[in-house]
Amino acid sequence: MPSPLFFLCIVVMLAGLVFAAKGVRLSLADRRLEARLSAIAPSATPGGERFALPGFIAARGRDRSELESRLQLAGFRDPRALQLFVGLRIAATAGSALLVMLLCRVAWGGWLARPLLIVIGAGLVYVGMKQALYMLASARSRRVTAEFPFLIDLMLMMLESGVSLDQCFRSIARDEQVAVPEHGPLIGLLIADLDRGMRYELALDRWAARVAISGGKELAALFRQAMFQGVELAPALREFAREFTQRRVARAREAMGGITVRMVVLMILFFMPALFIVLGGPPVIAIFDTLRGAGR
Missing domain, CATH: 1.20.81 (Receptor-associated Protein)
Known part of the structure; x- marks a missing residue:
């Protein structure tokens, strides 16, 4: 006689098949609706062809809405701007990875001799594309x-x-x-x-x-x-x-504050080490001379 676990597995399998069938049905209905809408609405690209990226690299969710708002703020009003930006971003990331691999081949004799360097280079380009878009949007907004x-x-x-x-x-x-x-x-x-x-x-x-x-x-x-x-x-x-004049004044004050912070950072990086050398160098030399004399 089959055990209760066997019947439970049969029930779960049947439920999974039912849900899978419903999912396939909804997917087919969504495709039919999309085909009807594309036949009714004018195409976004010349020649009647639609431009779309594969689903696994297309922007989704919060990232998609953020990129759309930044592209619009930067002045890119083409309906294909998001797809073009995502495609360019992926291509630039892949190209940077290939360049770093070529550098590894030339410098260390292997395409994957420095895998961490490849990941860092590609990641910097991927993040930098988004930051460049933010800079364009901020410049146009100003x-x-x-x-x-x-x-x-x-x-x-x-x-x-x-x-x-x-x-x-x-x-x-x-x-x-x-x-x-x-x-x-x-x-x-x-x-x-x-x-x-x-x-x-x-x-x-x-x-x-x-x-x-x-x-x-x-x-x-x-x-x-x-x-x-x-x-x-x-x-x-x-x-x-x-109101817009006050915003402009506020932006100018913000820029002035940013310049002050950058000047402090530059002074810490370039002025303080030289000051430490000038002030601390003679005592350190005197201590070493004293230790050297005591050693003799």
């Missing part, structure tokens, strides 16, 4: 934030002269892009969206997403309220200009 007060002052000047908000946008996109090199192309894209028939709410939301810094969404909401609810725009814009 430029856009620094340009916001001038852009708002320019809009205030136009609005107080009797120009409507729509005409203000069009005038900046047409004639003032040299004065606002960061915001001019973004406002030009906003006007292009409006000319294609997009509603103002959606066009302003897309503009705020392209700006991608704190305060852009609030400014877009203020423009919507001014256009559709009759909110007075000039006082609120002055408050926004004051």
